[in-house]
Amino acid sequence: MTISADDKKQGWRQFTIGMTLYAVLIIGLNVLSGPLQLDKRLLIALTFVPILAALWAMLGWIKVVRGQDELQQKIVSEGVHWAVGLTALSTFSYGLLESYVNLPRLSMMWVVPLIGVTGALGQAFAWRRYR
Amino acid sequence: MHGGVTVKNRLRELRGEQGWSQAELAARLGVSRQTVNALEVGKYDPSLPLAFKLARLFGRSIEYIFTDEAA
Incomplete structure (x- = not known):
């Protein structure tokens, strides 16, 4: 298609x-x-x-x-990997801090913007490699 | 470089022969100008379908356009 x-x-x-x-x-x-x-x-x-x-x-x-063309798709894919990795690490780390250091509970609503920001940063980072 | 293989290409030279800009070549290939630039500077190696498209467009074989440095 x-x-x-x-x-x-x-x-x-x-x-x-x-x-x-x-x-x-x-x-x-x-x-x-x-x-x-x-x-x-x-x-x-x-x-x-x-x-x-x-x-x-x-x-x-x-x-x-x-x-998108194949290179753009590759860059988006790298961005998604960055977003998944960074979001997983930061939410998991904060979860540990909530448990052990009693930091305030944060709403899960923040996960979506975090994915958006880390995805955009990841794509920008990936673009630099192909310039 | 891809898995220890360094691929060189003659895309800039062939595009120059045709008198096309990167944007023009990109439009003919159906890719972005950034992708053409990444191909020309050797930062990105194309898929086989895109390599065939390039070969057809320039009327040359894939082996003529792309060469393995080690070969």
Whole structure:
């Protein structure tokens, strides 16, 4: 299957809209969940709405990667390896610190931005090797 | 270098003969300009399908375009 430049462009659009929607929904949920005193079951259901937006964004990102050439895919792959490694090491280390040094508990919500940042840094690092 | 093999190529020379810019060659190959640059400076060795594409585009054999330094 060949992915056209249009598919790639559509993938970028899907990713951008999906992540924006995800951020807006997360903020909206945080703001509204307190004052509205929603039923717990409804709140559980609403919590998954931003995740659907993020899932849609993720599918868009996969379209983007499929539309890239082989070197770009290799660089993205290296970036993903950096993201997985660094996120695993940092969350595991912080988990140990929470247990043994009684550092404050952190929300698991921070894992996603951490993956994003380490993935971007990993890709930038990988790009340098091929310049 | 890939697994102890150093691959040299004549891509810059062949592109120069055609009078193409890196961007032009990239468009003909369906890859990014950065990828063409990485190929030319020997930082990246192409897959076999991309090597065949290059060979077809320049009307030369893969062996003419890419050579193993040790050979």
